[in-house]
Amino acid sequence: MISIFSTLRIALRALWVKKMRSALTMLGIIIGVSAVIIMLAVGTGVSRKISSQISSIGSNLIIIMPGSTTQGGVRMGGGSQSTLTTGDAEAILRECSAVAAVAPMQFGTAQVVFGNQNWSTGIQGTTPGILEVKDCGLSAGRNMSDQDIRSATKVCLLGQTVVDNLFGSMDPLGQVIRIRKIPFTVIGVLESKGQSLGGQDQDDTIIVPLSTAQKKLFGRTIPGMVRSIMVKARSSEELSVAERQITDLLRQRHRIGPNREDDFTVMNLTQVLEMAEQTANTFALLLGAIASVSLVVGGIGIMNIMLVSVTERTREIGIRMAVGAKTWDIRIQFIVEALTLSMIGGITGIIIGGTASFILSNVFEIPSVVSLPSVLLAFCFSGLVGIFFGFYPAYKASLLNPIDALRFE
Amino acid sequence: MTLIETRQLVKTYDVGDEGVHALENVSVKIDKGEFVAIMGPSGSGKSTFMNIIGCLDQPTAGDYFLDGQTISGLSRDDLAAIRNQKIGFVFQGFNLLSRTSALENVELPLLYNHVPARQRKEESLKALKMLGLEERAYHHPNQLSGGQQQRVAIARALVNQAPILMADEPTGNLDTKTSIEIMELLVQLNRDSGTTIILVTHEPDIADFSKRIIRFVDGHVVSDEEVQKS
Numbered sequence: 212m213i214s215i216f217s218t219l220r221i222a223l224r225a226l227w228v229k230k231m232r233s234a235l236t237m238l239g240i241i242i243g244v245s246a247v248i249i250m251l252a253v254g255t256g257v258s259r260k261i262s263s264q265i266s267s268i269g270s271n272l273i274i275i276m277p278g279s280t281t282q283g284g285v286r287m288g289g290g291s292q293s294t295l296t297t298g299d300a301e302a303i304l305r306e307c308s309a310v311a312a313v314a315p316m317q318f319g320t321a322q323v324v325f326g327n328q329n330w331s332t333g334i335q336g337t338t339p340g341i342l343e344v345k346d347c348g349l350s351a352g353r354n355m356s357d358q359d360i361r362s363a364t365k366v367c368l369l370g371q372t373v374v375d376n377l378f379g380s381m382d383p384l385g386q387v388i389r390i391r392k393i394p395f396t397v398i399g400v401l402e403s404k405g406q407s408l409g410g411q412d413q414d415d416t417i418i419v420p421l422s423t424a425q426k427k428l429f430g431r432t433i434p435g436m437v438r439s440i441m442v443k444a445r446s447s448e449e450l451s452v453a454e455r456q457i458t459d460l461l462r463q464r465h466r467i468g469p470n471r472e473d474d475f476t477v478m479n480l481t482q483v484l485e486m487a488e489q490t491a492n493t494f495a496l497l498l499g500a501i502a503s504v505s506l507v508v509g510g511i512g513i514m515n516i517m518l519v520s521v522t523e524r525t526r527e528i529g530i531r532m533a534v535g536a537k538t539w540d541i542r543i544q545f546i547v548e549a550l551t552l553s554m555i556g557g558i559t560g561i562i563i564g565g566t567a568s569f570i571l572s573n574v575f576e577i578p579s580v581v582s583l584p585s586v587l588l589a590f591c592f593s594g595l596v597g598i599f600f601g602f603y604p605a606y607k608a609s610l611l612n613p614i615d616a617l618r619f620e
Numbered sequence: 621m622t623l624i625e626t627r628q629l630v631k632t633y634d635v636g637d638e639g640v641h642a643l644e645n646v647s648v649k650i651d652k653g654e655f656v657a658i659m660g661p662s663g664s665g666k667s668t669f670m671n672i673i674g675c676l677d678q679p680t681a682g683d684y685f686l687d688g689q690t691i692s693g694l695s696r697d698d699l700a701a702i703r704n705q706k707i708g709f710v711f712q713g714f715n716l717l718s719r720t721s722a723l724e725n726v727e728l729p730l731l732y733n734h735v736p737a738r739q740r741k742e743e744s745l746k747a748l749k750m751l752g753l754e755e756r757a758y759h760h761p762n763q764l765s766g767g768q769q770q771r772v773a774i775a776r777a778l779v780n781q782a783p784i785l786m787a788d789e790p791t792g793n794l795d796t797k798t799s800i801e802i803m804e805l806l807v808q809l810n811r812d813s814g815t816t817i818i819l820v821t822h823e824p825d826i827a828d829f830s831k832r833i834i835r836f837v838d839g840h841v842v843s844d845e846e847v848q849k850s
Binding site: 228527532536612614 | 671676677696697700701703704705709711715716717719720728729731732733734737776780
């Protein structure tokens with residue numbers, strides 16, 4: 212076989228002679244490859260975003276909600292029962308070995324006022340453990356103390372959105388805001404966590420001591436009752452252990468007989484998000500697969516053009532054979548031509564797809580990440596398309612009878 | 621020394637139900653250094669004969685020996701190698717690659733003989749120079765006259781130092797003056813380099829440049845005689 216350099220030169224010249232045709236044929240591959248790149252980029256971007264959500268809600272998180280009540284046959288829905296108490300929360304932390312931190316929660320919405328500004332936001336009454344449970348730090352100030360809980364002091368931690376809306380650029384620490392007209396001293400500001408998966412602003416919140424919330428803000432609740440308990444397991448491996456320990460403990464504490472239903476629900480939030488991440492990955496693969504269909508269509512375009520080219524250049528093939536080109540010389544020539552088409556198309560497609568993904572994430576704020584494996588995949592795939600769809604026309608050309616090829620008009 | 625020998629060569633084409641006999645029991649011997657013209661009316665089988673001895677086509681039956689080697693039953697690639705190294709072709713329609721310079725056209729046989737690029741260029745330029753075309757090396761065929769194109773084709777046929785040159789109606793597309801130039805070139809090649817030349821033509825004036833004329837009619841050899849030089 213003749214050198215690959217000479218073959219490549221012959222191929223490039225043949226493609227250059229039919230510029231328009233070559234460009235249009237490449238377009239099929241360019242569209243296919245850039246579609247694959249963009250689809251995989253968006254898929255990867257979304258699943259990475261979900262991963263970051265997982266770490267932002269706090270890792271290894273379990274939420275315990277009261278069960279549903281049934282009143283005269285009407286089921287009231289989850290959380291309608293008030294079965295969880297602060298005692299339950301304390302017992303979980305004390306007795307479940309797989310649990311690292313606990314935060315019993317009481318929450319509601321309230322109007323808050325500072326100076327001439329006011330804002331409506333979610334109030335979470337909880338214990339100092341909340342920061343550890345949610346993997347959340349403070350950007351300023353201090354956390355609540357056990358003393359604050361015991362004596363139901365009127366202190367609060369503010370989310371960044373609340374700070375922005377009430378204080379603007381002012382330092383909120385030590386200021387007094389009014390929640391439902393009750394004055395609270397700001398002792399800390401929560402680190403910003405951004406949006407949650409559902410689009411909820413996780414920074415639009417105020418944290419106050421649980422006891423203060425129960426006694427002063429949401430006074431109608433039964434003393435000691437909480438709306439939910441958030442639990443952090445020691446590690447992701449111990450999540451299911453923690454879940455079981457909590458269930459056993461609460462069944463025991465709530466005196467539920469062996470064949471009776473739980474009066475609470477234990478939810479493993481991390482697991483839910485990991486499933487969402489898996490779904491996103493599957494989705495990305497599916498999109499990539501659909502996009503690769505267009506790559507195959509592009510490949511058929513190459514095959515079509517190569518077949519036309521073989522017919523048009525029958526005389527050329529005849530001349531080459533007459534002066535001594537062997538079967539594989541001819542085959543390689545046409546395969547390299549197809550390969551050149553698909554590779555140039557592939558590289559252009561990667562550049563276009565990469566640029567489009569960049570624009571998507573930076574201008575339209577659709578998360579998209581071009582990963583190296585997806586680039587390699589697209590590159591190799593376009594090469595394979597070239598070889599696969601170039602082979603038949605090349606094979607056909609190589610089987611021509613030299614004398615028939617020379618006489619071809 | 622016998623260079624080309626055919627024994628009872630038969631070539632049959634299938635046209636519809638019945639076979640057409642293009643060649644019937646043709647036995648010819650051509651020695652090294654001969655200048656043979658093959659003549660005959662169209663359809664007489666002269667081109668078919670040349671295609672077979674040029675290893676472009678395979679006979680239906682009979683034997684063909686080239687340089688002592690039997691050709692029947694060789695693979696496509698073996699035939700390609702023989703064409704590459706032993707035979708140079710010159711065609712009526714020139715059969716140059718368009719959009720490719722004269723130099724690169726001449727380089728083709730060397731390319732398929734795996735000669736390195738630098739040497740390819742050197743030898744091709746030498747061949748072009750021999751034919752007085754060194755200044756046209758980078759012209760494309762459509763920028764050359766018919767005579768010049770045919771000389772490029774001859775350079776291509778010679779560049780690999782093939783011992784045999786086969787010319788199928790090499791002057792068919794040329795005017796009389798250019799035809800004579802080309803034929804004188806072939807005569808000179810035969811005389812000076814000892815290249816065996818086999819020429820297919822139907823023009824007596826052209827055939828007269830050769831030393832031996834073989835006439836075909838209906839697939840048979842009807843006469844085979846030396847040319848009497850006046």
